[in-house]
Amino acid sequence: MDTIGLLHPGSMGSAFGAQLRARGHIVLWCPDGRSGTTRRRADQAGLEPETLPELVSRSDVLLSLCPPAAAEETAAQVAELGMADAGTIYVEANAVSPSRMQRIADRLAPMPVIDAAVVGSPPVGGKYPTLYLSGPSEQADRISELFVGTDVRPHVLGDSIGKASALKLAYSSYQKVSRVLAAVAYGAAETHGVADELLEIAAKRSRSYLVEIDYIPKTAARAWRWGPELEDAAALLADAGLPDSLMHAAAATLARWDDNRDDRLDVADALEALRAEGDVDSPS
Incomplete structure (x- = not known):
């Protein structure tokens, strides 16, 4: 069982969180500044509310699924806290360009970062999106294993940051x-x-x-x-x-x-x- 910090549960993120919860993982989210709609989604998905510093410090995996315009700011907030465990993996799963992806990875170093991309609809009602992953093979394989048995289909593209984003x-x-x-x-x-x-x-x-x-x-x-x-x-x-x-x-x-x-x-x-x-x- 892993602890996943979800940044931040919109319709896609909350559906991913529900899939991970169904596999027995703990999924955290930060309600600070979030709308009532987001709170309802998080509650329905069984996500556990936590402050951002505690979310970062407790998580084995940080999964960023937010509006693309907020991707770098979200990564910067995590980097500024400097509280992630040495083994924490940051998964940047937003629709950003490879150059932005690399900036995010550089900002978060030395934390290992996986470049990820979701293609398809949220995994609800019989939908099976693919989660493409690229980056260090050990960490990419670990993220892939999180979704075994869920309605999310992981697919590792290779060990180069930027492939999934491209x-x-x-x-x-x-x-x-x-x-x-x-x-x-x-x-x-x-x-x-x-x-x-x-x-x-x-x-x-x-x-x-x-x-x-x-x-x-x-x-x-x-x-x-x-x-x-x-x-x-x-x-x-x-x-x-x-x-x-x-x-x-x-x-x-x-x-x-x-x-x-x-x-x-x-x-x-x-x-x-x-x-x-x-x-x-x-x-x-």
């Missing part, structure tokens, strides 16, 4: 932006009375574009004509009173491929061209 943001950059694009596309279609037809077209496709990486070179080859089309799409959105900045940004990205008009590139070549430094400015 995977999370690579996935969420597509998943979340695609949902924003769906909203503005639907809004534009609805403005012009063709929303039902748009949904009919979309329903014919069942696969995610993200799995079709072989299409990346074809996208590069078509960039010279897709860019102007997206500028017209930006005008469509603006006329409908909808945000057009994503379309302008996509057109500016495509412009990096303007000199690559043949589809004989492979994926690696296409990505290298996309990474190339240039003075491509976002269209106004």
